[in-house]
Amino acid sequence: MKIFIVGSTGMVGRECKEVLEQDHEMICPGKDEVDVISWDVVIENLAEVAPDVIINCAGFTDMKACETEDFAVRKINVEGPRNLAQASARFGCKMVHLSCGHVFDGKKGMPQPYFEDDTPNPLSAYGKSKLESEIAVRSNSPNYIIIRSICLYGINGKNLVKSILAQAVRKKKEVLRIPEDQFGAPTWSYRLALQIKTLLEKGGRGTYHLSAGGYCSRFEFAKYLLDRLNIKTPVEPCKLKDLDDPFVMPVNCLLENRLSKKHGLNVMVDWKEDLDRFLDKFGKELIKEARRA
Ligand SMILES: NC(=O)c1ccc[n+]([C@@H]2O[C@H](COP(=O)([O-])OP(=O)(O)OC[C@H]3O[C@@H](n4cnc5c(N)ncnc54)[C@H](OP(=O)(O)O)[C@@H]3O)[C@@H](O)[C@H]2O)c1
Numbered sequence: 001m002k003i004f005i006v007g008s009t010g011m012v013g014r015e016c017k018e019v020l021e022q023d024h025e026m027i028c029p030g031k032d033e034v035d036v037i038s039w040d041v042v043i044e045n046l047a048e049v050a051p052d053v054i055i056n057c058a059g060f061t062d063m064k065a066c067e068t069e070d071f072a073v074r075k076i077n078v079e080g081p082r083n084l085a086q087a088s089a090r091f092g093c094k095m096v097h098l099s100c101g102h103v104f105d106g107k108k109g110m111p112q113p114y115f116e117d118d119t120p121n122p123l124s125a126y127g128k129s130k131l132e133s134e135i136a137v138r139s140n141s142p143n144y145i146i147i148r149s150i151c152l153y154g155i156n157g158k159n160l161v162k163s164i165l166a167q168a169v170r171k172k173k174e175v176l177r178i179p180e181d182q183f184g185a186p187t188w189s190y191r192l193a194l195q196i197k198t199l200l201e202k203g204g205r206g207t208y209h210l211s212a213g214g215y216c217s218r219f220e221f222a223k224y225l226l227d228r229l230n231i232k233t234p235v236e237p238c239k240l241k242d243l244d245d246p247f248v249m250p251v252n253c254l255l256e257n258r259l260s261k262k263h264g265l266n267v268m269v270d271w272k273e274d275l276d277r278f279l280d281k282f283g284k285e286l287i288k289e290a291r292r293a
Contacts (some may be wrong), residue, residue, distance in 0.1 A: 002027070002050050002202065004093075005059030006036050006084070011157030012098060016055055023197075027051060031058070035117035036080030055096040055201060056084050063102075066126040068244045077129035078136055083271045085140035095141040099134050101150035101184070101211070103129035106250020110183055111215060112254035114179060116148075116207050123248040132142075134207070145199055146207040147192075149251045153275075154189030155282050164222045165290035168233040179221040180237035182255035185212040188274040195260070195267050202265055209255035211273035224272070228279050229287060 001024045007013040009030035027049050032196055034045050036058050044056070060076040061064060088095035099221050103120040104127075122128045137144050152159040168176055187210075195210050216224070218236040226235060240249055260266040281288075 001025070001052040002049070003053045003055060003200075004046065004051035004221075005055040005057060006080075007059060008012050010057055010059070010061070011152060011154050011159060012054075012192060013081065015154055015189045016057060016155045016196055017191040019190070019197050020200075021252070022041050022046060036083060036184050037075040039083050039086075041084045042087050043090070046093075046171065047089050049089065051093050052101070053094045053096060054084050055167050055196070056081055056097055057152045057243055059098065060129070063124060063126045063247050064245065066124065066129065070125065073125060077126075078132045081133040082136035085137045085144065088143065092209045094143045094145070094200075095137060096145045096147065096200065097133065097137045098149045099146050099211075100127065100144050101148055101253050101255050102250060103131040103134065103148065104250060104253040108252050108254075110252050111254060113254035114250070114252075115256050116197030116209050123250060124248065127250075141173075145204050147196065147210050148207070148255060149187055149192055149210050150255055150270060151184040151186045151190050151211070152192065153186055153278070155278075155285070156189070159189075160221070161225060161278075161286065161293075162290065164225055165229070165231070166288055166293040168226055169237075169287070169290040170232050171233050175234045176222070177236050177238040177242065178219045178222040179240045179243060180217045181239050182218045182249055182251055182253065183215050184218075185215045185255070185271045186221055187212040187268070187271065187280050190278075191268060191274050197266050198265055198267050199260070202263075204260070204265060207258060209257050210260065210268060211257065212257040212274055213244075214266050214270045214272065215254050216271065225275070227278070229283050231287075
């Protein structure tokens with residue numbers, strides 16, 4: 001397949017590029033070459049490249065800034081996907097779009113997960129923009145895959161693993177407080193890229209929940225991560241409300257990969273299994289990076 005990715009410098013985009021380029025022809029323009037908010041630029045590039053698939057890994061992903069940067073968020077998270085979806089219809093190619101579990105309000109009782117057909121009700125500006133992006137893709141592209149994932153981490157870009165490590169390294173003996181009342185399945189961006197490859201190669205269509213198996217609280221995750229890397233910074237549980245974030249976080253972020261399992265396409269594994277693999281491979285590099293942060 002000839003695959004055109006936007007957002008290939010980000011955490012998910014880089015993994016997708018590296019995983020897919022093993023078997024497919026990749027075209028990976030930077031933001032300076034293809035800014036998704038420009039319809040003319042999108043159309044011009046896609047007319048020239050004529051890909052089989054467009055993957056949209058571009059996004060305004062800073063949840064805090066989303067609360068105040070309404071104009072930019074709408075442009076990048078809603079108008080960008082709409083442009084790409086309309087272009088996919090015009091050129092007859094498939095569109096893969098990244099959405100997020102934050103389209104749900106997280107009020108389901110634990111440990112009940114969210115299914116693909118549950119009713120969204122986002123709480124944050126980021127979650128609202130992702131829901132609008134889904135609507136833009138569904139209503140404009142006749143052949144799409146929408147992926148809702150959550151709590152992604154990886155070696156590229158900013159993410160939860162890196163921010164916990166940076167705080168832990170900075171605090172040393174001071175106590176690190178992490179919420180015990182938010183739950184999800186931390187998911188390795190590399191595994192997500194493998195899952196996207198499988199869906200593309202097996203002809204997947206529609207809206208998929210794709211997160212790691214099992215679940216934990218954010219506190220359990222941080223504790224496991226620091227113990228595993230032998231970092232001695234003390235960690236104590238706190239509540240989400242103690243964080244003083246400007247946005248509302250869903251409490252229950254559990255996603256059930258029902259559609260991919262139903263079709264025998266699920267390649268996601270338990271969150272601890274992948275976190276162990278990730279830390280075996282990148283643990284030393286992550287600690288060095290945290291010390292420099
Ligand atoms: N991170 C998570 O936990 C998570 C969870 C679920 C879903 N998602 C979704 O997955 C997608 C990728 O997330 P990520 O964490 O990989 O994001 P990221 O690391 O912040 O990367 C975002 C990418 O978008 C590019 N970009 C921004 N504005 C653009 C524009 N106007 N035109 C073209 N490219 C633009 C950035 O380019 P520059 O680097 O040049 O700025 C970067 O390559 C997003 O849609 C996000 O909502 C993320």
